[in-house]
Amino acid sequence: MNFEEDFNFPAHILTLTSSTDLELSRFISKCIAHLKQHGDSVDLKMFTHSMNNFPPPMNSHYRVAVVAKTVPEMVQKLEKGAYLKGKVVQPEVKPKICFLFPGYGTCPYKQGHELYTSLKVFEDMMVQAEDSVRREIPEISILDALYGEDRALLNNPVHALIPQLFLSYGIFKVWESFGIHPDYVLGHSMGDYVAAAAANINHMMTDVVQICWWFSQNVDQIKDGEMAVVLQEEDMIHGLLEEEEGAEWLDFSSHNTKYQHVVGGTFKAMQGFKETCKSLKIPCFEMTLKKPFHTRGVQPVIKALAETVTKFKYGAPTTKFVSSYTGNIEDSLNAATWTNHFRQPVNFKKASETVVSEGVNVFVEMGADTPLGSMMKENMETNADFKKKIEAGQYHWLPSITGAATEFETLLNTFAQLFVLGCPVKWTGLYGSFNVKHFDTTWLHDDNRKDLIEEFLVDLEKAGKPCIFR
Template identity: 25%
Template sequence: MRHAVLPKTLHVDEPTPHVDWSSGAVALLTEPVAWKANGHPRRAAVSSFGVSGTNAHVIIEEPEEAPGGEPGPGVAPTAVPWLVSARSEPALRAQAARLADFVSAGAAEITDIGYTLVTNRGALSHRAAVVGADLDSLVRSLGELAAGEPGPGVVVGPALGSASGKVAFVFPGQGSQWAGMAAGLLADSPVFAASIDECAAALAPFVDWDLRAALADPAMLDRVDVVQPALFAVMVSLAAVWRHHGVHPDAVVGHSQGEIAAAYVAGALSLEDAARVVALRSKALVALAGAGAMLSVAAPVDDVRSWLDGHDEVAIAAVNGPSSVVVAGATAAVEAFQETLTVRTKRIAVDYASHSPQVEAIAAELATLLAAVRPRQAEVAWYSTVESRWIDGTGADADYWYRNLRNTVWFAPATEALLGEGFRAFVEASAHPVLTTGIQESVDASGATALVTGTLRRDEGGADRLLTSLGAAHVHGIPVDWATVFAPGNPAGSTCPRTPSSAPATGSNPGRRPR
């Protein structure tokens, strides 16, 4: 359509003799034909008749021309990344200063500058990324970088002397939600919006509410049967955005309900089965509302275990880090246990006790509701926080998702295992970081150097926060396909058509320890 040419039909030497081609106005294109304007919108039908019986037929129509017959100016960018690098820290600051002086000296198109920086400059060992929506904010951030005092729009990475290591995508349970989460990406990122709509369609048979409406409604997000499916949709859609921009997981790990998202991203569950698990299981949890409580305790798990002696109605629900434990149980019992503690504690905003004996009350119901789930071999390595080992995904049936809700979440041991196997980047795909503190504690305890980053933040759900997170990955040595950022319709909002490069998936042996 762009070149005004009708291509010839593939794999045809001559028209079939079984059709009378002399009658009617239909001709088989055996050679390319110029597609001339005729005063009406030009339309064409494209068909594919597969041997397998899978057929496709699509009708395309030429768009209206912009005034003057030239391409329109496009959409003003909501945010643009500028990348700077050098061979030393002083040189990095000097490079930032020179760039700030250059762009301040005359008119500059911030998107074109950003595109030039990612395509025509090498990425050296000392890196920084600045993100802004206009020239003034970008120049201001460059000035902060040049002064060695980076502000919120600047990400600076460590000196890169070796490979960045393997990448793990991390999916949390509840706690990352906020009304309006990811609304910016819904408007700015076609990849994110399309994934949200796919999730909405998958959830539709199991829920009676609208996903997009729920993301913006604080009252709806207070319901466990809404917030868990909504968070699932946001997490897997953010994972799709990371992948679109060239950052692929070598492994996935999930915390509590986050394992449903991890299983889907790994390929162990279809989208339909993942939607079934998260929607029907969260509905079943409504029966437990009002009877339980969960409490975060800032202490090692061995200490918490000893303090629980005599508190039989309270169980260790999750171990998130070396000094980060969650307990759960009957409300009065949790409150009584909290009163005995002298360490820092925090009540979690739920009124039921996941990962405690209270869940046993809905065991039979879950077995029936989830009986139709058909797990399959994972395509990306999956470390189970239920079983504390690598699993291949084929056992993620109804019983697994009951145990995922009933048993302790061994998240810290999972982080430690991944660190021991060379993972040096942990990307939390969520609307607000929930697990990064516990992960960083485990990283520090191991003596390793690793990137621990979220994706979005509370009240920061648009392109600027996403690009800052991508910048954090870049400056830590993780390859990012920046061409996708500058392609039309992506968060940088480029005004020029540019072809995104193809970034291969990093892939791991399905369900096995990644090499």
């Protein structure tokens, strides 16, 4: 692989480590001076690669990470202190991380496109997913739905769901290649299938593809209806649901937080429910979905679902899997788990409480922005002790991509945050395996580190790898 030809990074990350805060300040000053002196000739790609791969000093508790698109921007951020900084007291103890996998209806047009054109691991995964899905469902193209010319494809329920599942799995594979491995995984609704694949309980390219096939063949059999987000406590909403009986019905579809629930039902019942909420001044927001998922409206397709999930090959989880159906950590799954999961309401509220009770303090969203993280944070803030810890910065909810900045820049900003928090990272995931141009970084280090530098260069040469520091 040729680094210059195969990688087009829209942004770059620079990391520095040291054993003391004073030494770290000297490193930053030297970087600023070097970039100013050689600004026109510095290839930021090569510069950051060389700096990031240099062996850290002993007891390197102090960490800095900065993300920039250009040399002037990097100089400006370093000068103004616009970077992330942290002290890792116990390097052997990394933060507890939970990956959050979004569910249905969260996949905007062009999402992930910058990652697709910038990161080989993401491109390879999406191409593999495209091939796997097209073999089972020839009429569905993940890449056309996401990145083709017809943005209206994502209005179709099937096209809306399937690309989202594989997009979030592709983001998971990116983090995995960066050396960031979750301690827990948690999905929301159909996102549980991807979380189960990430935990190696089910297989993404066989089992989840079969779920996609089942969904494409049966979604039209689900009864038409409406869903709405209601901002009120569960008991209050429950009383309103009991007023509808017979052919017109209402069910809970999801319990997201203490004050956020989703209700689904027939069109007529939902119309009356929304009017009641309005009269009681209860905030109620209609969703675009015209199928009441996780309600009795899906009953006509449960038999077909059971036939599909019975064929799954179930393994033991290699990462702790928290079910958004039971709200608990599950050591095993089976066909009954998945049929109940689709029929019963999502219990994200309980699931998020379970994860937090396990001591998890870092949550990374496998999609755009942090909708699941925001709900989790809302749950925690109802507890005074947790609210104080949140205000003290002890918890972190991080996006993988977002509309607020370029996707790649957002990914690197979260990577930077994880680095300064003390997470072990693997730079080969970002840069790949390639021949690197020489880039001298010995100017950064004091004379008392020359022996370490020479030892590192000798080891590189013995391994037959190119020397990037001479």
